[in-house]
Amino acid sequence: MTPHAPRIALAVVLLLCACKPPGEGVIALEGGTLIDGSGTAPAADALVLVEQGHIRAVTHMSEADVPRGAQVVNVAGKTIIPGLIDAHAHVERWAAGRYIAWGVTTVRDMHSRADSGFALRNDLNLAAILGPRMFTAGPLIDGAPPTYKDATGVAVGAEARKAVDQRAVAGADYIAIYTRITPALLRPLMDEAGTLRLAVAAHLGKIDALAAARAGVASIEHMSGVVEAASPNPASYYRAHDRFLAGWTMEETGWGRLDSGAIARTARALARSRVAIVPTLVQHEMLSRLNDPTLLTRPTMADVPRWAASVRDVAGLLKRSGWRPADFAAFRRGRARQDQFVREFKRAGGLIAAGSDAASPLLVPGAALHDELELLVSAGLTPLEAIGAATRQAAQLLRADSLGLLAPGKVADLVVLNGNPATDIAATRDIAWVMTRGRIVYPDSVRRGWPK
Numbered sequence: 001m002t003p004h005a006p007r008i009a010l011a012v013v014l015l016l017c018a019c020k021p022p023g024e025g026v027i028a029l030e031g032g033t034l035i036d037g038s039g040t041a042p043a044a045d046a047l048v049l050v051e052q053g054h055i056r057a058v059t060h061m062s063e064a065d066v067p068r069g070a071q072v073v074n075v076a077g078k079t080i081i082p083g084l085i086d087a088h089a090h091v092e093r094w095a096a097g098r099y100i101a102w103g104v105t106t107v108r109d110m111h112s113r114a115d116s117g118f119a120l121r122n123d124l125n126l127a128a129i130l131g132p133r134m135f136t137a138g139p140l141i142d143g144a145p146p147t148y149k150d151a152t153g154v155a156v157g158a159e160a161r162k163a164v165d166q167r168a169v170a171g172a173d174y175i176a177i178y179t180r181i182t183p184a185l186l187r188p189l190m191d192e193a194g195t196l197r198l199a200v201a202a203h204l205g206k207i208d209a210l211a212a213a214r215a216g217v218a219s220i221e222h223m224s225g226v227v228e229a230a231s232p233n234p235a236s237y238y239r240a241h242d243r244f245l246a247g248w249t250m251e252e253t254g255w256g257r258l259d260s261g262a263i264a265r266t267a268r269a270l271a272r273s274r275v276a277i278v279p280t281l282v283q284h285e286m287l288s289r290l291n292d293p294t295l296l297t298r299p300t301m302a303d304v305p306r307w308a309a310s311v312r313d314v315a316g317l318l319k320r321s322g323w324r325p326a327d328f329a330a331f332r333r334g335r336a337r338q339d340q341f342v343r344e345f346k347r348a349g350g351l352i353a354a355g356s357d358a359a360s361p362l363l364v365p366g367a368a369l370h371d372e373l374e375l376l377v378s379a380g381l382t383p384l385e386a387i388g389a390a391t392r393q394a395a396q397l398l399r400a401d402s403l404g405l406l407a408p409g410k411v412a413d414l415v416v417l418n419g420n421p422a423t424d425i426a427a428t429r430d431i432a433w434v435m436t437r438g439r440i441v442y443p444d445s446v447r448r449g450w451p452k
Ligand SMILES: [Zn+2]
Pocket: 088, 089, 090, 110, 357
């Protein structure tokens, strides 16, 4: 090597630097109001720099220059929020684009068939198809026989352990248990899940919420088991849960039989246990109005294909359940108690994550999460707290540190809104565009491409 070689190399490097602007590949979002997901007040005149699918910087317009060569996007008058996370979904392949069009960039799937669920997760997470990033439990673990044919029914502790092992091997992100799991099955199941470091999400039927929380479950889905925990004698509830619909009916009407003191005590005890609650108020709300035929023709139903029975087949559920007008009236009486529970749990410092239960009857993938945000605010959360429940808190539940917050180093999943949801939560529905993994997507163009 000649003595001049280092100097020539340096000159070449400097030349390359001069050709490639420092902002190449950077997207600069200028002048919007920022709600970062942390729960802090909205920040006006924000500058958000995105590079290679991640947030590079979040600052005030006056505090930093946009690097030369960056793609500048003016978002003045608009509000930027983190990509929304649906913390309780049953993800079907047709729905993938719907989530993105509604600003939902991550889903926490609670039950999917072993083959199709993991395949869908791979397609979504490798960005082979447009849709949200997906976390999944794989098939539910239930008592025997299982409520659903495609779940796994376990009769003894050894089977419960084996079902957990199978999910660990298959790559499940967590475990989801269902209504027929008993305390005797939960113990070995929790022990095995603890060994494998898998969180357990619980839709309870035969265990009260407080007992499940103390056994270490990470989350209580639909506020299941709360009525049992608040009732002096829950044995009849546990018996009813031998049959899924009978148990569901009794638990849903049970809310209306609770007094406010019992709800407050149970909410405080659950908050102390550190368990998270995914209330799915929208699922309770729709259940209480299932006999209202106008819900089938409301505008958001246009997003649901004609053949999507999971959302559209209300008649089938009404027939199977035999629910009468008196049942719906009883369900509606319980709604105020459910709202009170959410309010007390929040006040006691409990972690609430927003989930929709889509695509269950009348719950439209993507749109139903916005219904949930409105219902959380009606129940007593502030709009910022509701947004936190669908961003930072949901990410905490997923143990996904890179999601749910707009800060340097986090994933560039965000939603640009035409209005400001801090003053009116309904503004989350008015979406200008969505960014997923640093890529800008327009809802209208997604809608044009999906099957009707
Ligand atoms: Zn569900």
